[in-house]
Amino acid sequence: AQRVTQPEKLLSVFKGAPVELKCNYSYSGSPELFWYVQYSRQRLQLLLRHISRESIKGFTADLNKGETSFHLKKPFAQEEDSAMYYCALSVSGGSNYKLTFGKGTLLTVNP
């Protein structure tokens, strides 16, 4: 069975500091990894997906299959980045079309 682990429940940084939110996964096949963000009392929204290799709002994430990780990084955090971040894994193929989420990391960016 697939699993997503986000080891940090809370992460606090100062504005302008680099930030890295960790995500590790376990799955024997080829997963698809995502980062979702939830701002205060809003719906979850997709931030990044690994297959796109894109940078959104200054965030990047690289899938490292050797370390089974998909860490989210931003070189200079902004106060508006304060939110809950969820790493998610999707197993494609067959009838297993669902996302498995980590428990989330609450990022606070202090002024």
Next chain:
Amino acid sequence: NAGVTQTPKFRILKIGQSMTLQCAQDMNHNYMYWYRQDPGMGLKLIYYSVGAGITDKGEVPNGYNVSRSTTEDFPLRLELAAPSQTSVYFCASRRAGDTGTGNTIYFGEGSWLTVV
């Protein structure tokens, strides 16, 4: 384009009452999901559906029922509400497809449910 719409946004239930959380999407998505979000626990999948007439259990289905009579609607029913069902419920949907934008899941705004 409304996306995924959930109603109600807030509801207080008494123990033993029943209710239905409504979810509708206007993107012609095949897949629909119900998640519950508990503090410190992340999101847990309750039920999901890969198309009209097809539903399946997720991680935490006990105490809930679903139906999918149309592509657009995926209501979640609580038959006998219990305090353990106090949570935030998110409905989500996704277009069929394994890669690219087809794998993006779109979420509703959430329904805050309190059982007292």
